[in-house]
Amino acid sequence: MADRPNHTTEQLGSGLVDLATKVAFLRQPSSYPEGAAAVDVKETHMSWVFLTERYAYKLKKPVRHDFLDFSTVALRHNSCEEELRLNRQLAPNVYLAVVPLTATPRGSLQLGGPGIPVDWLVKMRRLPESRTxxxxxxxxxxxxxxxxxxxxxxxxxxxxxxxxxxxxxxxxxxxxxxxxxxxxxxxxxxxxxxxxxxxxxxxxxxxxxxxxxxxxxxxxxxxxxxxxxxxxxxxxxxxxxxxxxxxxxxxxxxxxxxxxxxxxxxxxxxxxxxxxxxxxxxxxxxxxxxxxxxxxxxxxxxxxxxxxxxxxxxxxxxxxxxxxxxxxxxxxxxxxxxxxxxxxxxx
Structure with a gap:
């Protein structure tokens, strides 16, 4: 798993890319290294979920409530790691990895690539909705x-x-x-x-x-x-x-x-x-x-x-x-x- 970003990196990353830019990037099929023909997008109060044919990627929103705090990149990273750990108990074949969303020095975004982590996503295997x-x-x-x-x-x-x-x-x-x-x-x-x-x-x-x-x-x-x-x-x-x-x-x-x-x-x-x-x-x-x-x-x-x-x-x-x-x-x-x-x- 990737190293936790330090406070300086977190400030830099948070300032470089806002949430709307991240969501716009993740809506594009070309953003996914394994390839995608289309991306279905779902929004909840606390996250965005991006669905390709094979995988689901969850991006937590930078929100803070009495019962949770996702307000910084580091806190969202910690929550992603905890989500991966906990859910492998009942869905070990679904929760695959915590993936960085990175920015290059020129400001372009990459999913899982080198560069400064500006956010983190939980990568999951997509399951058929008909089987819920x-x-x-x-x-x-x-x-x-x-x-x-x-x-x-x-x-x-x-x-x-x-x-x-x-x-x-x-x-x-x-x-x-x-x-x-x-x-x-x-x-x-x-x-x-x-x-x-x-x-x-x-x-x-x-x-x-x-x-x-x-x-x-x-x-x-x-x-x-x-x-x-x-x-x-x-x-x-x-x-x-x-x-x-x-x-x-x-x-x-x-x-x-x-x-x-x-x-x-x-x-x-x-x-x-x-x-x-x-x-x-x-x-x-x-x-x-x-x-x-x-x-x-x-x-x-x-x-x-x-x-x-x-x-x-x-x-x-x-x-x-x-x-x-x-x-x-x-x-x-x-x-x-x-x-x-x-x-x-x-x-």
Whole structure:
């Protein structure tokens, strides 16, 4: 792997090439050393992804938020290296390298060439979109052995995942803080018409924690808190052979510190939304999860649905959304699901 750029190089590189210039260069098929007939481009809040016929290249945006900092070349380089390391656990054949985007003394850009590193990209093998779990569910092409292979992959991942020592009190506080953060952010950006729903969901989740303290403390005491995936959604799951799971949440380790059942609850909740609840239930038949209380699973699904609602409504933070109702409706759908799930968690 390439050496980390020093501070002087980083300042020089950042000043030489702005983000728009980098994106314009990476849009061109001629920019890729292995050759490309065309480049498909996708933009998210935190990155640009450039898709050639064989590979995907991710460029992180120079952004800074409370929960991440990509504001310098060095920080983005570190995050790329961490993304490569973490994702090789569940997708070893996908995550290939961290590649420098360099500038020559005359200012021309090269991908992986000599010169001053002005940024870094994660290079991945491109996988067929038709083989994602969500697309397979929609198409009715998911087979029993596909689910068994995914269960085996995740079972091995969680068996080897680092156990995190945390007191029951600290774990309950972490969950309470998460519920409150969801409530505050949803109330800030959602229409006022959703205010009572937001409050009902938050209050019900807080009541669950208050009335099930022993359950949460036992999860911590029995070493169920691990460094997991953190963003386990069907669109991140590619069916085999062999199955691959991408996009482990690399930019904030604290978001990966969670109950195994919480990590899997997001996947189960999203499968339910796609009309395949039996797929989500299959993941909870792993030996390590057989003793997980059903009410705890539904609580975690409710919590994850509220979190997904928050992430949806955060699209309105920038103020440049063409149709805010798209994200408002998505947030409402997840909040409605969160209330439904939480009703099942309470006696």
């Amino acid at each position: 779990l969500d697309n397979a569910i929609r198409a009715g092409s998911l087979l029993p052995h596909d689910v068994r292979d995914l269960v085996d992959l995740l079972d091995g991942f969680y068996r080897s995942a680092p156990r995190i020592a945390i007191s029951g009190e600290d774990y309950r506080r972490k969950m309470r803080d998460g519920i409150e953060n969801n409530r505050v952010e949803l109330a800030r950006y959602c229409p006022s018409s959703m205010g009572s729903l937001i409050q009902r969901v938050s209050d019900a989740q807080a009541r669950y924690i208050a009335t099930h303290m022993e359950t949460l403390e036992r999860r911590a005491a029995e070493e169920n808190i691990v460094e997991g995936h953190g963003d386990l959604r069907p669109e991140h799951v590619f069916l085999g052979p062999p199955p691959q799971i991408i996009d482990c949440l690399e930019f904030n380790r604290d978001f990966r510190i969670l109950d195994v059942a919480d990590d899997l609850a997001l996947l189960a909740m999203e499968c339910e939304q796609l009309g395949a609840p039996e797929v989500g239930r299959a993941f909870f038949r792993m030996p390590a999860l057989l003793d997980t209380p059903p009410a705890l699973i539904t609580f975690y699904k409710s919590y994850r649905a509220a979190l997904r609602a928050k992430l949806a409504i955060w699209h309105l933070k920038d103020g440049h959304v063409a149709d805010p109702s798209v994200w408002e409706n998505r947030a409402l759908r997840y909040l409605t699901l969160a209330e439904y799930e939480q009703d099942g968690a309470m006696p």
